Every structure is written in structure tokens, then in C-alpha cells.
Amino acid sequence: MDRSGSPPVQPVRGEMAGRIRAYDWTSTTLGAAETWPPSLKATISLLLGCGFPMIALWGPNLIQVYNDGYRDLMGLKHPAGLGQPTRACWPEVWHINAPIYERVWAGETLTFEDALYPLTRSGRLEDAWFTLTYSPLRDDSGAIAGILVILVETTSRVLADRALRESEARFRAELERQVQERTAELQASRDLLKATMDSSMDMIQVFKAVRDASGEIVDFQWLLNNHTSESRYGEVSGQSLLERNPGVVQEGIFDTFKRVIETGQPATAERRYVHEQFDGWFFQCAVKLGDGVATTTKEISAWKAAQEEVLRLRDEIAQAALRESEDRFRTLASLIPVLLWRSDESGQQNALNEAWLAYTGQTLPQSQDGGWLEAIHPDDRDASQEAFRVGREQQRLIEVQPRIRRHDGEYRWFLVRQAPIVDAEGHVTQWIGAAMDIHELHDLQERQAVLVAELQHRTRNLLGVVRSIAHQTMVQTGPTERFREQFNDRLAALSRVQGLLSRSEQEPITLRTLIRTELEALGAGDFADRIHVAGPPVRLRKASVQTLALAMHELATNARKYGALTTEHGRLSVTWRADRNEQGDGNLLIEWIEEGISRPRETYGPTRRGYGRELIERAMPYALNAKTRYELGETRLLCAIELPLGERSGEMSTA
Structure with a gap:
């Protein structure tokens, strides 16, 4: 979060990234952006980096935050929709979305394919179709705090499919005309079938699942029959399906009902049913309803009889139709x-x-x-x-x-x-x-996996460094107030290093930046006229930053507490130079020189010969293949650090 109040999103390109940063979020129930939880910030960064249309609805009021892809779907509702409660933005579809949002708040993830939404995004009400996924968004405590919607508009495809179906309907009408011309008998049969279908009503039934102690479905119980169904069954409310119609097991209807409940997928089928009081062909559709099924059943015996003749005639015109x-x-x-x-x-x-x-x-x-x-x-x-x-x-x-x-x-x-x-x-x-x-989405998933692996690696290394710092500081100070002070200082230095590393992909870490960061953290700005920092541009490898930064911190801390920056005539000079050979290899020499020290360093306690010197003289040669020299006199300190330079060294390079 910068001081202007822009939300702390990742630097993603696009109009919506800029709008979100510039938006006054204090006017919404989300509050100032700097108070947002990390989970909300991560969600915004995710949707801004995604090419698919996405919108996050956060908080009880479902405040809208969306990306460029979703903006293109909003029409005239953009830009007012940013930061607006979704009910106020889309009142025309609230009756559709409200039940969906309630289920997502309860923890469900819902997907709808080619769902119809009547929208007024262009100033007038028009039908639009979308394939959508509604997923719960959780806050840092794991509680559901919002809803993520990912969608793709399918209006063009749906309309094309509709046009195809209409075209096929014209084909069927032409086929019926040819059938009518060819045979009067088939015409009579067709008229009879049409009259039967027009005058009859489908059987509509609702069943509730009956489960045993283990939760397995063992039967179904009638809950509802319409008039057409009652004319065939009589009053069967509350009765067992298997007792009244045992033939449903043999014909696979019982297993179909179970599958519909378990998968949530509708099922349709044509069946010849010759059991109990039935003897004919039936077309049945079953859908899940609570812990049961709702069925619609139509008798198609007459239609099946006519179908054979229709298929015969269809074969005669198959080539033309193809x-x-x-x-x-x-x-x-x-x-x-x-x-x-x-x-x-x-x-x-x-x-x-x-x-x-x-x-x-x-x-x-x-x-x-x-x-x-x-x-x-x-x-x-x-x-x-x-x-x-x-x-x-x-x-x-x-x-x-x-x-x-x-x-x-x-x-x-x-x-x-x-x-x-x-x-x-x-x-x-x-x-x-x-x-x-899906190339961009695939690349995004791969980059995400790499970033997670790198984060895990850095975390393990960082914990090892913190453990070492604590151990070395405790050895020198014991469990005293001095331990707390020095340990906190060293953790602060480590935190500054992690800040530089977190931005290293966009802003490479240079030696000058590292040194200036440590000096400024200790208030070196008050001694600017007594500090000299100079050297060529040198870009540091990530592997060397942590150890080198801790060394600079120890030298700067001692200079501020015991060395050149404690006296008015003291001077500090930090310089470096790079010597490279024809093969591109060489050395980087860093010289830390303090002059004007008032008294010998030994009289000021063990810090100069403690953790900092141990780090420079032992840890750096081991970790960075460095050569170090530490010379402390009564009025002058020289610390020289020589590091490998070049691509083959794997440590650092000149910019």
C-alpha cells in the first residue's frame, strides 16, 4: 500500500489494475485497502493476472472487484460496478443469483453450463448465456468471506445451437410433408399420434430416497403424483416404490434413480415396460430433487409404432439430407x-x-x-x-x-x-x-508451481539462518536484555534482506542498494557528510545476498555504536572495485575503512570480536568462497572482503 491509498495488488498490467489501485475503498464496507486481509489481496492479484473473466464478491454486501475480462462483459454497467454491491449492480438477475449465493456461503462450489441471464448491460434487457463457476472465498481464519465467479459468455454458441435446432425442425417438417404425400395410411397414423400427444398429460411423480443405517439407498417412497399419474396408480402417497412396482429393478429404473441422486446428473431413457398394470413404451426423464428424484413419464407406444415407417422413409432421402x-x-x-x-x-x-x-x-x-x-x-x-x-x-x-x-x-x-x-x-x-x-492458463499454472517451490526453499533456508543467529547471539550474550536487543536488530536486518529478495524479479539487487539499505536503517543520514560510498554497478546473486547483508549489518552496527560514527572527527569509507580477466572471471574487492576511532575497540566489549567478526572471518569464506581480512587498530579499522566475480562463479556479476 502506498501513501496515496492504492490497494496493495501486484503490478499487473491492464485497466482494472489501475482502477482498483485508484479507487477510494473507504466509501465501501471493505474499508481502507491497507486493512484488507492477505486472503483478499491474494484473490485480487489472482483475478487481475487471469485472462478469463473473473469477479470477486467480498463481504456480506458482496462488494464487486473484477478483472479486465469481466469488464468487457459489463457493458454500460462499467465503471460504476467497481466497488458496488452486486445486488445493486445486477438487480435484474438477483432472483437467479440469490439462491446460488446462499449455497456457496454454505460451502458449495457450483458450476452451470449455458445458464440464461436476462441482463441490462447495454441499456435494455437482453438474454445472455454463460458457463459459470461459483466458488467460496475464505479469509485468513478459514471462514467463508466471499464468492469467486469465473465465467465465459456462450451467447454466440447458444444462439448458433438454437439456429441449428430450428434448421433441423424445418427439416423434420419437410420430412413429414414427404411422408404425408407418400402414404395416406402413415398420415392417418401420424395424425393419431399427434392427437394422442396433444390431448394427453405426462405422468409427474416425486420420490424420496429410503436409506438403511449405512446410508445406502434401499427403496423410494412416493411424495407426489399428478392427476394423470393418479389415474393409473390411484392414491400411492407414502407407499413403497419397490412394493408397488418391483419391475423397476429388472428394467434398471431403480439403479437410474440412485445414480441421479448420487451424481446430480439428470437421466433420460426410452423403455419398454411390461410389468404390473403397464404394457408399452415410455419416455422418462429423472432429475435430482433434494434427497430424491422428480420424474416425468410420457407413453410413446403409438409414436414408436410410427417411428419404423419414418425411419424407412428417412433412409430414402438420407444422401440428400447428409x-x-x-x-x-x-x-x-x-x-x-x-x-x-x-x-x-x-x-x-x-x-x-x-x-x-x-x-x-x-x-x-x-x-x-x-x-x-x-x-x-x-x-x-x-x-x-x-x-x-x-x-x-x-x-x-x-x-x-x-x-x-x-x-x-x-x-x-x-x-x-x-x-x-x-x-x-x-x-x-x-x-x-x-x-x-488455454495456453496462458497453462503457463500461469506452471509459473505458480515454480513460485511455490521457490517459496518453500527460501522458507527452509530462512529458518536455518534465524536458528543460527539466535544460537550465536545467545552464546555471546546469554538470556539478557542485550540478547533481545541484538537479536531484534539482526532479525530486522534479515527482514530487510527478504524485502529486497521479494522484489528481485522486478528490481535486481545491487551491492550499492544493499549497503545503502543497512546504513540508512541505522540512521546514517545524520552522518552523510562523513560517509563515502563508491564503486561500479554490481548485481548480486540471490544466493549471496543474505550472508553479505548480515555482514554489512554487523559492520554498520559496530560503526554506529563503537566506531567511526561515535566521534565528530570519525570517517567511514565503503568502496569496491571489480577486476575481471579475459575469460570473464575475476574478483570483487569490498573495503570497509573506519578512521578517527577514539579508543581501541577491545575496551568496548565483545561485539567487535563476537558474532560479526565470526560471520566475516569464518561464515563468508565457507558460504561464499570469500577471502576476508579484518585489521583493528587503535584509531583505524580495515575490513576487506574479496568475492569471486563472473558467471562461472555463480555469485555475482557486474551490470
Whole structure:
């Protein structure tokens, strides 16, 4: 947090990073940014660095903080939406979001695909579709303090799918017209089926799961029947499903109900049911409702009888329909900025959109008969091919994350999915696939793993240094007030080093910066006219900073308490020079000279011959391969430190 009140977010580029830093957060329930918990700061840094649209809703009022991607979805609601309670910003969808937020506050993580939201982001109410994930955000104590929403707008795809369905509906109407022209008998049957469906009502039933002592579902109990269902069953509220309809076990309906409750995924199926009082074909949809299921059942016996004749007629126009379907797929696929393809039932490609051809540089013939594998990175090719083979054999969704070569030779990470399309008999007729570029997200995850590993390594090293400092100080001072004072001073020096290391990726650490930091921490500004610091630019390696900083701290502390800075005529000179040979190696010589010391150092106690001198004369040669010289006279102190210089030394280099 700087003095202007900007929030302490990482220096991420983008409009929203600047807006968040400049925003007056004291006008919200979040309060001044310097009081924010680390968990909130970390969340803001995460969403600002992410390319996907993300928004954090923090606190009981769900105050909005969002990134550039989410800003692009807000329309005219930006920039007023920043720092605004989400209910005030999006009142038109509060009836949708409020129940979701309550579940997330209770600890759930919810994902919705192609969810409809009527929004007024452009000044008028319009429908928009999104794929969203709502996740709880926890504060530093582990309690839920907010909600993280990650979303991708799918309006274009949903509208394209709707257009495809409408087009297919026109195809079905044309098919019905041809059926009507070809046979009067089929027309009569079709009219009868339509009249039956129009005049009938579906059976709607709600069941509650019955569980044993171990929690296993062993039965279902009727909770609700509509009038159509009661006309077939009579009054069955509170009765056992297995007692009234034991055939549900044989037909797999009982296991389907259990699976719906356990997975939360709806299930639909056509079944021939010849048990109890039933004998016919039924289409049933089951969805989870609490700890039970809600079902809708429609009798389709008449429709199944007509279906055979419809399929016969469909085969006669299959070739014409296939050509029309191909043209329709290519037209729609060319409008979507995602790599898309369609394959026949055997998995051989027969249609790709322009995005695939433009990205990979392949021609349509080159991509056929498995040629698309040439665009997959060699290291990912076998795994991708195996995943597609197994998915086709098991007729299930295929998902892999390979690297795909761009036309210029660069490989980028993609999320690839391919799903089967099945007919009424459950046979796969074709496959639809899509690939989304996730290269930036993949790189972000890898960088995060590296940073965590480096943090763990630094923490272990830092604990070792603190333990050594405490031990050496206690040996010299014992458990006295002097121990507390010296230990706190050395921990403060160590803290300053960690501050420099934390910024080293953006601001390299130089020898001058290290020396100035230690001198200024001891109030050297009051003696600026008596201190001389000079030398060429030298950039320090991270491995050498900690030990060298502690040495500079010990020298500066002794100069301030016992040495040249305790007398009016005392002078301190800190200089360094770099001697490099033709091979790029050499030495860095640092000379710390104090002149005008009033009395011999030995009369001032053990500090000059204690931890600081031990660190310089023993620890530095061991840790940094240094050569040191420490000469203390009655009026002058010379401390010379010679360190390896150059890339091969692994320690430091001239800038």
C-alpha cells in the first residue's frame, strides 16, 4: 500500500489494475485497502493476472472487484460496478443469483453450463448465456468471506445451437410433408399420434430416497403424483416404490434413480415396460430433487409404432439430407472462433471449420484419415491418439490437453473435447469436437508451481539462518536484555534482506542498494557528510545476498555504536572495485575503512570480536568462497572482503 491509498495488488498490467489501485475503498464496507486481509489481496492479484473473466464478491454486501475480462462483459454497467454491491449492480438477475449465493456461503462450489441471464448491460434487457463457476472465498481464519465467479459468455454458441435446432425442425417438417404425400395410411397414423400427444398429460411423480443405517439407498417412497399419474396408480402417497412396482429393478429404473441422486446428473431413457398394470413404451426423464428424484413419464407406444415407417422413409432421402447437413455445419462452424470438427461414427474426420485450417495451416485433405495428428506435438501425440481410441470404443466424452502446432510452427496448449452423437437406438452416428486455446492458463499454472517451490526453499533456508543467529547471539550474550536487543536488530536486518529478495524479479539487487539499505536503517543520514560510498554497478546473486547483508549489518552496527560514527572527527569509507580477466572471471574487492576511532575497540566489549567478526572471518569464506581480512587498530579499522566475480562463479556479476 502506498501513501496515496492504492490497494496493495501486484503490478499487473491492464485497466482494472489501475482502477482498483485508484479507487477510494473507504466509501465501501471493505474499508481502507491497507486493512484488507492477505486472503483478499491474494484473490485480487489472482483475478487481475487471469485472462478469463473473473469477479470477486467480498463481504456480506458482496462488494464487486473484477478483472479486465469481466469488464468487457459489463457493458454500460462499467465503471460504476467497481466497488458496488452486486445486488445493486445486477438487480435484474438477483432472483437467479440469490439462491446460488446462499449455497456457496454454505460451502458449495457450483458450476452451470449455458445458464440464461436476462441482463441490462447495454441499456435494455437482453438474454445472455454463460458457463459459470461459483466458488467460496475464505479469509485468513478459514471462514467463508466471499464468492469467486469465473465465467465465459456462450451467447454466440447458444444462439448458433438454437439456429441449428430450428434448421433441423424445418427439416423434420419437410420430412413429414414427404411422408404425408407418400402414404395416406402413415398420415392417418401420424395424425393419431399427434392427437394422442396433444390431448394427453405426462405422468409427474416425486420420490424420496429410503436409506438403511449405512446410508445406502434401499427403496423410494412416493411424495407426489399428478392427476394423470393418479389415474393409473390411484392414491400411492407414502407407499413403497419397490412394493408397488418391483419391475423397476429388472428394467434398471431403480439403479437410474440412485445414480441421479448420487451424481446430480439428470437421466433420460426410452423403455419398454411390461410389468404390473403397464404394457408399452415410455419416455422418462429423472432429475435430482433434494434427497430424491422428480420424474416425468410420457407413453410413446403409438409414436414408436410410427417411428419404423419414418425411419424407412428417412433412409430414402438420407444422401440428400447428409449433403444439406454438411453445408449447414460448415456455415455455422465458420462463424465460431473455436477449432471445430465433425467426424463420422468411425472417428475419421469429414468436416472442419475454417478456424482449424487457418490455425494449423493444414488443408482439408491433409487433415483426413488421421492427418490431424501431425498438428499435435510429438510428445502429446500418442496420449491423444489413445484417448480418442478409448473414447470411441466406450462411446463417451473424450477430453485431452495437448499442444497444437500453429501455422508458424509455435505450439500452444489447447483443451480438446469430442462428444458422440447417438440416434434413438443408442448408436453413435457422428462425433462433434472442439478445441479451446488455454495456453496462458497453462503457463500461469506452471509459473505458480515454480513460485511455490521457490517459496518453500527460501522458507527452509530462512529458518536455518534465524536458528543460527539466535544460537550465536545467545552464546555471546546469554538470556539478557542485550540478547533481545541484538537479536531484534539482526532479525530486522534479515527482514530487510527478504524485502529486497521479494522484489528481485522486478528490481535486481545491487551491492550499492544493499549497503545503502543497512546504513540508512541505522540512521546514517545524520552522518552523510562523513560517509563515502563508491564503486561500479554490481548485481548480486540471490544466493549471496543474505550472508553479505548480515555482514554489512554487523559492520554498520559496530560503526554506529563503537566506531567511526561515535566521534565528530570519525570517517567511514565503503568502496569496491571489480577486476575481471579475459575469460570473464575475476574478483570483487569490498573495503570497509573506519578512521578517527577514539579508543581501541577491545575496551568496548565483545561485539567487535563476537558474532560479526565470526560471520566475516569464518561464515563468508565457507558460504561464499570469500577471502576476508579484518585489521583493528587503535584509531583505524580495515575490513576487506574479496568475492569471486563472473558467471562461472555463480555469485555475482557486474551490470
